[in-house]
């Protein structure tokens with residue numbers, strides 16, 4: 244399939260202002276999912292019985308939709324859960340109301356709200372690009388944020404610091420994260436691929452939130468990350484944070500992460516890491532954006 248190149252950023256689009264909106268909305272939704280979590284959380288399943296959605300995923304998305312409609316009434320919104328908004332501007336917000344839903348369900352404090360502004364059509368493979376975004380981890384109160392060309396920052400503990408990836412130069416000494424889909428047959432392929440990865444690196448983590456994995460590469464808490472079969476909302480904000488921090492990112496064929504494969508790595512290990520994950524996941528082809 245021929246995919247279009249990433250779209251141009253329209254002239255005059257205020258990317259810093261979009262970043263600010265992403266931060267405010269991600270913070271508001273993150274506080275909601277922590278503060279309003281009921282003791283008897285209502286849970287149902289989606290694509291498979293292990294792919295869960297909680298009432299708080301839906302409420303978080305409703306809050307995000309309402310906040311974006313108020314602040315950016317002309318923009319479209321595409322979210323992981325039911326409902327979205329159509330728009331007339333060049334911007335679509337791609338949002339994951341809780342990335343790491345299974346962690347949230349189990350009370351594991353590693354999940355995030357991910358809010359990204361993209362240009363182009365996020366439903367078209369290769370047809371969109373993130374221009375601003377925020378990933379908020381509400382339990383640790385860490386906010387990762389970035390806009391295209393503006394660098395990446397982490398706001399935490401009352402301060403803000405610029406993120407700059409340095410990292411190792413030896414893949415064998417690299418700490419790598421990955422994730423798994425919700426379909427058993429897909430997982431079997433992902434597990435087979437992992438056997439080859441885990442024997443080539445320092446160690447592997449499965450943390451449960453793709454958005455935070457990408458931000459952890461930006462923050463130097465991981466040296467590299469890869470996953471097959473991600474949706475646009477899992478990665479739209481995190482991949483911008485990682486890129487702006489100086490990580491090298493790519494997908495199946497070039498430097499654009501895609502649904503087949505998303506990888507991110509410190510510059511010193513990016514080339515061998517890309518070769519490795521492209522080779523071991525070669526048959527993991529999907530058709531999503």
Ligand code: IPD
Nearest residue numbers: 341342343344422423451452453
């Ligand atoms: C999931 C997480 C997980 C990744 C899965 C995603 P969700 O998102 O990001 O780390 O491995 O592929 O679907 O379902 O928690 O929003």
